[in-house]
Amino acid sequence: DFNQALRLNPQDDIAYRNRGKIRSQLGDNGGAIADFDRALQIDSHNALLFAARGDAYQTNNNYQDAILDYSRSLELDSENAEVYLSRAKVYEYLEDKERAIADYQQAADRFCEKEDWTSYQLALNGLKKFQWFLPRSVVSESSNIPQISTPYVQSNASHRQLLTLVGGHWSLAERLIGQAKYDYPGKSETWYLEKVICDIERDRGT
Incomplete structure (x- = not known):
């Protein structure tokens, strides 16, 4: 259906995004990224598109590009808790503990405000992994990472x-x-x- 939609309208960025998500779910991450690339050529200010491509990059173990896309998504929509959670997982994998903690905290704050307790618990579980590491803020003020304190x-x-x-x-x-x-x-x-x-x-x- 999405193929047909794109034949009828090659400028349908939503069809590219949705087809890309399906391709990613099927394991075709390269094809998914290509679809997200096409969609972003049409709409370069869509936070959801950057987040979706970031997910595909993360699944494809391309962590630096995933971080770039998640960061761009958050520049466009700074309240998306899911993107903070996704970026936190990448930072955790890369053992960038300060940034992982900061993003898990940002995600937890937003899930708490929305009273999404299931997702809130996921963010807390991420934070608990680092309880031993950062009892006080050790993050440079120039790093633009939110301060963590006890x-x-x-x-x-x-x-x-x-x-x-x-x-x-x-x-x-x-x-x-x-x-x-x-x-x-x-x-x-x-x-x-x-x-x-x-x-x-x-x-x-x-």
Whole structure:
């Protein structure tokens, strides 16, 4: 069907993108990349096209080109959590720990905001791999990578439990607590902590 669509309209970038995705799923990554190339010649400002070609490059073990495409996609759409997650996996494979952590954190932040808890957990799982590596920010300010920090956390059981649930990233917990305070004003700090813990465990089925 996509072949026919392209015979009728050789400038149909959506048909090239969708055919490329199918070719990639079938294992024809070279053909997929060729389709994405054609689509980008037609529409060079499509963030989804760069992300799709980045996925094909990653599957083809062409990691540097994958990073370039993911970065270009994020320049066009900086809120796409899936692209941060994909780029984080490439950085992890390349053992670029600082950038992997930064991208997993960016993905986790956005999945949290969207309340996509399944994908949020995937990002947290990525971060947990590096808990031993970066207790404080060691990233150069000139690198344009978001800072990672380990904030002070009160030493009571509820704080420790919540910190564990969010993979050691207290900024995410603070965001959830802030939402709970907005939804249920006038409660105690302990109540908000326990509410957030209960909600996370319920959503995860634990």
